[in-house]
Amino acid sequence: MQYKNTYIKNIQRVEFTINNSCTGRCKHCSEGSQPATHHLNGERAAEVLKELAKDHKIDSIMTFGGEALIYPETVCQIHQVAKECEIPTRQLITNGCFSKNRERIHQVAQMLEESGVNDLLLSVDCFHAEFLPLEWEKEFVEALRRYYKGRFRLQPSWVGSEEEDNPYNRKTKECLAYFDEFHVERNEGDTIFPEGNACIYLAEYFEKKPMNYAFKCGDALYTTPLDRVNELVIDCNGDVIPCNFPIGNIYEEDIATMLERYNPYDNIFSKALLEDGIVGLCNVVKANRIPIDPEDYYSPCAFCKAVAAYGKK
Numbered sequence: 636m637q638y639k640n641t642y643i644k645n646i647q648r649v650e651f652t653i654n655n656s657c658t659g660r661c662k663h664c665s666e667g668s669q670p671a672t673h674h675l676n677g678e679r680a681a682e683v684l685k686e687l688a689k690d691h692k693i694d695s696i697m698t699f700g701g702e703a704l705i706y707p708e709t710v711c712q713i714h715q716v717a718k719e720c721e722i723p724t725r726q727l728i729t730n731g732c733f734s735k736n737r738e739r740i741h742q743v744a745q746m747l748e749e750s751g752v753n754d755l756l757l758s759v760d761c762f763h764a765e766f767l768p769l770e771w772e773k774e775f776v777e778a779l780r781r782y783y784k785g786r787f788r789l790q791p792s793w794v795g796s797e798e799e800d801n802p803y804n805r806k807t808k809e810c811l812a813y814f815d816e817f818h819v820e821r822n823e824g825d826t827i828f829p830e831g832n833a834c835i836y837l838a839e840y841f842e843k844k845p846m847n848y849a850f851k852c853g854d855a856l857y858t859t860p861l862d863r864v865n866e867l868v869i870d871c872n873g874d875v876i877p878c879n880f881p882i883g884n885i886y887e888e889d890i891a892t893m894l895e896r897y898n899p900y901d902n903i904f905s906k907a908l909l910e911d912g913i914v915g916l917c918n919v920v921k922a923n924r925i926p927i928d929p930e931d932y933y934s935p936c937a938f939c940k941a942v943a944a945y946g947k948k
């Protein structure tokens with residue numbers, strides 16, 4: 636579908652960061668040890684999704700956190716609307732540890748099924764297990780087996796690749812084996828990026844290469860150029876983010892107005908990225924005396940994230 640604003644393509648995917656609070660303090664977490672500050676208003680988020688679905692053929696949504704199931708009602712409000720709008724893939728990623736109350740755990744599993752979640756990814760690895768007992772996750776798995784009918788996968792995080800032999804990956808394989816009796820599908824999982832806590836605790840596993848100055852948005856996995864937006868993240872503070880740079884806030888205006896107005900050339904950072912890639916961003920950073928050195932970062936996107944965070948201060 637061709638949207639009226641040429642910088643916006645059909646929005647195929649919408650991700651909702653439900654909250655930035657978590658039950659864990661994982662050593663691999665890309666968010667680091669940020670304070671918990673926001674949680675999304677479910678009603679408003681659901682309204683925004685409904686509006687978006689009128690103009691776009693959305694293929695998938697995802698809800699995650701922090702730990703999203705600290706607020707299961709919010710998660711379910713969004714999935715309910717996604718189901719009503721016939722969005723085919725409705726994903727949730729969770730660490731499964733949101734309550735110690737067995738009744739509540741079973742109630743939430745039921746709520747997830749009823750609201751229409753149909754692709755659930757459960758984080759299982761040594762990093763989560765350090766703070767969140769596997770028995771706790773097991774209770775949730777048992778509840779899901781009872782009430783939930785959608786796709787269900789274990790989602791590990793690997794240091795390097797799964798094939799790499801290191802103490803973390805060995806322990807993660809043990810954690811996965813803990814669930815063998817349930818015969819749950821296993822996703823190939825994520826490779827941990829050098830961001831947030833991972834830079835501190837797992838630094839020895841990351842090779843620092845010189846910055847790739849030829850980088851353009853869209854070159855890296857899960858990125859698209861800022862003048863061809865086809866995915867949105869709704870952050871837990873209400874910000875709407877195509878990639879790193881917010882274009883508005885759902886608590887301040889309606890999403891259609893925001894998308895109609897969007898012009899990536901209005902923002903000095905995204906303009907620079909579009910015109911000259913990461914070199915352009917470096918030049919803007921230098922010209923504005925922003926104290927961020929690209930060579931301190933493992934990737935162009937990590938550098939860009941630091942610049943966006945500085946811009947929010």
Ligand code: SF4
Nearest residue numbers: 852858878879936939
């Ligand atoms: S450089 Fe920034 S805007 Fe471009 S893809 Fe990476 S994170 Fe997104």
